[in-house]
Amino acid sequence: MTKKPNHKLPHLTGTAVPVSALKTTESCGCGEFLDLIPFAEFCASAGLKLIQLLPVNDTGTESSPYSALSAFALNPVYLRLQALPEAKNYKSQISKICKKHAEKSRFNYREVRRDKIDLLVKIFAEEADNLIQDSALNKWIKAHDWIIPYSVFMQKKRENFEASWKSWADGSTDVAKFIQSEWKKTSKKKNHYFWAWVQMRLDEQFSMAADAVRKAGLILKGDIPIMMNEDSVDVWSCPEYFKMNLRAGAPADGFNPLGQNWGFPIYDWEKLKEDDYSWWKKRLASAAKYYGAYRIDHVLGFFRIWAVPEGEHTAALGYTQPLVCFTAKELDELGFTPERIRWLSKPHVPTREIEAVNNNDYLGTHGLLHKIMDRIGEEEMWLFKKEIETDSDIMNADLPDAVKNKLCECWRNRAIIEVSKGKYTPNWTYRDSTAWKSLSFEEQKLLEELFEEKHAKMEKLWEKQAKSILGELTSSVDMIPCAEDLGVNPESVPRVMKALNILSLRVMRWSREWGEAGQPYIKPEDYPEVSVACNSVHDSSTIRGWWLNENAGEDFLKNFPAPEGADLSPKTFDRATADFVLRTIAGSKSAFCIHPIQDLLHLSPSYYDENPENERINIPGSVTEFNWTYRLPKTIAQLAKDKALISAIKEIAAAHR
Numbered sequence: 339m340t341k342k343p344n345h346k347l348p349h350l351t352g353t354a355v356p357v358s359a360l361k362t363t364e365s366c367g368c369g370e371f372l373d374l375i376p377f378a379e380f381c382a383s384a385g386l387k388l389i390q391l392l393p394v395n396d397t398g399t400e401s402s403p404y405s406a407l408s409a410f411a412l413n414p415v416y417l418r419l420q421a422l423p424e425a426k427n428y429k430s431q432i433s434k435i436c437k438k439h440a441e442k443s444r445f446n447y448r449e450v451r452r453d454k455i456d457l458l459v460k461i462f463a464e465e466a467d468n469l470i471q472d473s474a475l476n477k478w479i480k481a482h483d484w485i486i487p488y489s490v491f492m493q494k495k496r497e498n499f500e501a502s503w504k505s506w507a508d509g510s511t512d513v514a515k516f517i518q519s520e521w522k523k524t525s526k527k528k529n530h531y532f533w534a535w536v537q538m539r540l541d542e543q544f545s546m547a548a549d550a551v552r553k554a555g556l557i558l559k560g561d562i563p564i565m566m567n568e569d570s571v572d573v574w575s576c577p578e579y580f581k582m583n584l585r586a587g588a589p590a591d592g593f594n595p596l597g598q599n600w601g602f603p604i605y606d607w608e609k610l611k612e613d614d615y616s617w618w619k620k621r622l623a624s625a626a627k628y629y630g631a632y633r634i635d636h637v638l639g640f641f642r643i644w645a646v647p648e649g650e651h652t653a654a655l656g657y658t659q660p661l662v663c664f665t666a667k668e669l670d671e672l673g674f675t676p677e678r679i680r681w682l683s684k685p686h687v688p689t690r691e692i693e694a695v696n697n698n699d700y701l702g703t704h705g706l707l708h709k710i711m712d713r714i715g716e717e718e719m720w721l722f723k724k725e726i727e728t729d730s731d732i733m734n735a736d737l738p739d740a741v742k743n744k745l746c747e748c749w750r751n752r753a754i755i756e757v758s759k760g761k762y763t764p765n766w767t768y769r770d771s772t773a774w775k776s777l778s779f780e781e782q783k784l785l786e787e788l789f790e791e792k793h794a795k796m797e798k799l800w801e802k803q804a805k806s807i808l809g810e811l812t813s814s815v816d817m818i819p820c821a822e823d824l825g826v827n828p829e830s831v832p833r834v835m836k837a838l839n840i841l842s843l844r845v846m847r848w849s850r851e852w853g854e855a856g857q858p859y860i861k862p863e864d865y866p867e868v869s870v871a872c873n874s875v876h877d878s879s880t881i882r883g884w885w886l887n888e889n890a891g892e893d894f895l896k897n898f899p900a901p902e903g904a905d906l907s908p909k910t911f912d913r914a915t916a917d918f919v920l921r922t923i924a925g926s927k928s929a930f931c932i933h934p935i936q937d938l939l940h941l942s943p944s945y946y947d948e949n950p951e952n953e954r955i956n957i958p959g960s961v962t963e964f965n966w967t968y969r970l971p972k973t974i975a976q977l978a979k980d981k982a983l984i985s986a987i988k989e990i991a992a993a994h995r
Contacts, residue, residue, distance in 0.1 A: 347818075347841075347868065347929035351991040352388025352559070353381060354876070355935040356403070356955060357416050358445065361970045366432065367439040367450035368969065370418045371540070374547035376974045378554040384984045385991035389551060390559040390633065390932050392876060392955075392966075394544070397567075399500055401447035401966045402956075404563045404635065407491075407570040409621045410484040412540040414458065415451050422539055424465045431457055443952070444967040462535055466528045469535055478538045484571075484620070489533040490520045491571035496529075502569040513575050541627075548628040559820070559932075560629035562622070564639045565602035572617070573603055579617055581606050584645040587653035589766045596750075597653025597766070599646050604659060607807065615807065619814045626815040634808075634840070637821035641804040641828055642796070649728030654750045655765070660803060662795045663761035664788050672784045682753045682773045683762060687711065689718040691748065695740040703741075710735050710745075722749070753785075764789045801830035808838055820870050820930070824848065839868060841930065846873040846923050847884060859897040862926030871928035873919060873937065876955040880936040881919050883950035885911045898922050916940035917986065924993035931994040935970070941986040945971045 360369030360377055374389070381389060393403040396411040403413075419425055419432045435453045439445055462469065469475055479485055491503070498506055509516045521530055551558045565586050566572050573580050580603040588598040610617065625632055634640075646656040669679050693703040707713070710732065711720040726732060729746045737745070753773040754762045764785075768774050774782065812819045820841040823831055835842055849860045865871055874880050884890045891908025898918075900906040906915055916937070924931055936953045939945040947953050956965045970977070977983065 348387075349929055349995055350387035350557070350931075351924065351994045352386050352390060352557070352930065352932045353935050353938055354390040354872070354932050355970075356392045356876070356966070356968065357394055358447075358966070359935070359955075359968050359970055361973045362975065363973060364418065364420070366419055366436040367454065368415055368445040368447075368967075371416045371544040371547045372418045372421060373974065374558075375550040376978070378547075378551040378556055380974050380978045380984075381556055382554045383978065384987035386987065387555065387991075388557045388559055388631070388930065388932060391561060393561045393563050393635075395563075398495070398569075399448055399451070400567070401963075403561075403966060404565075405567050406563060407567055408484070408488050409566060409570075409572050409617075410482070410624050411488050411537055411571075412544060413451075414454055414536055414540065415447070416544070417454065417458070417536065417540050418543060419454065419457060419461075421543065422461065424461050424469075427464070428457065428461055431460075442969075443971075444964065444969060446963060447967055458536055459532065462532045463528075466531070470527060470531050475531070475535060475538055478541070479534050482537075484624075485534050485537060486521050486530075487517050487575040488537070488571050489530040490517045491574060492533045493526060493529045494520070503574045504569070509574075513577070517575060544628055552630070557630040557818070558628060559631040559633060559818075560625050561633045561635060562625060563635045565600065565604075565636070568601060568603055576617060578609050579606055579613075580604065581645075581659075583648050584659065585648055585650075586639065587644045587646045587656055589644050589656060590654060594653075597644070597646075597656060599650065599653040599656075604643050604645050607803065611806075615810050615814075618807075618811055622811060622815045622817070626817050629817055631818035631820060634819060634821040637808075637823050637835070637840070638825070638827055638831065640807050641800040641831060641834070647728055649730040651729050651733070651746075652750070654767070655752075655755055657755060657757060657763045657766075658796065658800075660796065660799045661757065661763055662792045662799065663757055663763050664792055665762070666760040668788065669762070672788065673781075679762075681776075683756045684721055685748050685751050686714070686772070687720045687722075687745070687748045689720065692741055692744055695744045696738065706737055706741055709737065763792075797828055797830060800828055801834060804830065804834050805837070808834065808840065812838055812840065836866075836868065841928075842866065842869045844869050844871045844926065844928060845875060845878070846871065846926075847878070847890065859894075862923055862928070865926045865928045867927050867929055869926075869928040870930040870932055871923055871926040872932050872934070873923050874934045876934070877958045878954075880934065880940065880950060880953045881916060882911050882936075882940050882946065883953065885915060885919070886950055891915075894919070911940075913941055913943055913986070917990070920990045921993050924990055926994070933990070936968075938987050938990070939971070939977075939983070941990075942980065942983045944980075947971070 356369070357371060357374065358368040360373035362373050362376060365373050378389065393406065394412055394416060395406040396408045396413045397403060397405050398407045420429065425432065435457065438453070439450060494503070494506060494509055503510060520526060548558055582603050584604045586600050586602045586604050588594070590597045642658045642660060644653060644656045645659040646653045666679060689703060692707060693700055696703045696706065707720050710726050711722055713720055729749050732745050732749060733742055735742065751771050752765055753768040753771040755765050756762055765771060818841070821835060821843065823835065823842050824845065832842065844865045846859065846862060850857045851860060862871060874884065879888060895906060895908055900918060904914060904918065906918060920933060920937065955968045
């Protein structure tokens, strides 16, 4: 159940680490669930009370833990092969895989996954006849209703060389019936049971590790991503819970002028509500088997999500969901005729703009534009044909690349977006549009008053939605809810989180008075108690990288003067620097203080990588084999022998009371 708003939360210090980063002499390829057992012992000896993980669900061939292909299945890379009761005859093959990946500073996700699954297939094949009849496995299957759709989905992906379900020859319609039909096929029984067996063994090993963490006196904190990958078993088998015509993303900002299109279908919260949010509640109940606390990724998405029409490459023409539109009638009442509404909502493309990127060929440009546009009378002005619905249609047209790129730019040039017939919403960057700049000051004022009126109604709608959804979900499980609420949020976000006692996130390096001169840091002692404090996250640099590569030292020391006698330099980073930064965060009023494991290891220079960037987990905006493949510089046993490190961490933990 949800903690009562006035409940006194424990003040504790923990560490954040991906399971894959853990390293023992037993782990094969990357960290595994069972590595959490010695890691919990190490944490307990260092005075830590919480271990926070990244998501651990199956992501298929994608290394990002936030790109799950199942909301319930665990990732096979975390399975300890040599601990399987069926693997007694495969010790040499397991040893070979372990040796292959042992000396790498970072791991190759796809190789590790492939090597493990290939061997798991062989191990299962030897015992398949017995396992299919095994009462424990069959009982486990009956207790987990998600496993049949998952097993069928995984087998179909193997048959289709991992291609998306949208390209399969069968199984894209009447999915529930198809799943049952496939599951009952005798010819595929071993294939389906293979995936069920792997998941049962993962569940056993993760449960064993979670129990050990609890017995060591620590809380295990999980991470629940809000979105699901389009190519996931959940979107495939439960399409009614998703709006497949819209994709989640983020609006334009200073770093992303065209916004971010994440490609994940958005939820249909009305349909989920009709079903008492059963899918989400099952998801949280599944997580609660292992965790005592959980991180709600992108909590803003429960209030409102930035929705991008399917087919758009960018997020520039997105809009919020839920949405309160204004109508053509309301625009008419403000004095805007149908022609003026068209001017505001439809991109008007001058011939000369396209001619300029087409070798100044006037006649040739006319010929190209006629393919996807209609000329407005005798004017040198064009409108896109009705069949052009997204920028994908422009990019797929038979046109030179320079022309297509320019037309895509023109496609985004509108002041308002027609969401459905006669219903509109402002373009996020409406002030930059040609149409907006052509309006008189009085007209702009009238429209902005209309925009503000609708926005005020949406704020209330978002608050009502989030309070309903988050209230239902957080009260359905006995886990402490924490949320990622970074960035600019609606005013209702902190209000709802406070009412539901959901811990907010305070990242010290970003917790500043941005509107004030010098942008001073907010003092950690002023953070709300119902919050989690840290200075680094999986998407940021470590404190060492931040200090050395982002020129943070000078500014930090201005805001937090070093103690008298301390020799701290903004240009160098050593154990004393790490200790000072970590102690500063430890002084926060936040209930939880959770330091990434890399930041704690900075208390000992012997663990410093030559390049601080190599200590990162992820670099947002990039898709490389580097991301999500960080590993500890030493084994857990080696760290456990470092008494100076353990003592230093203990002092940091003790400083947070």
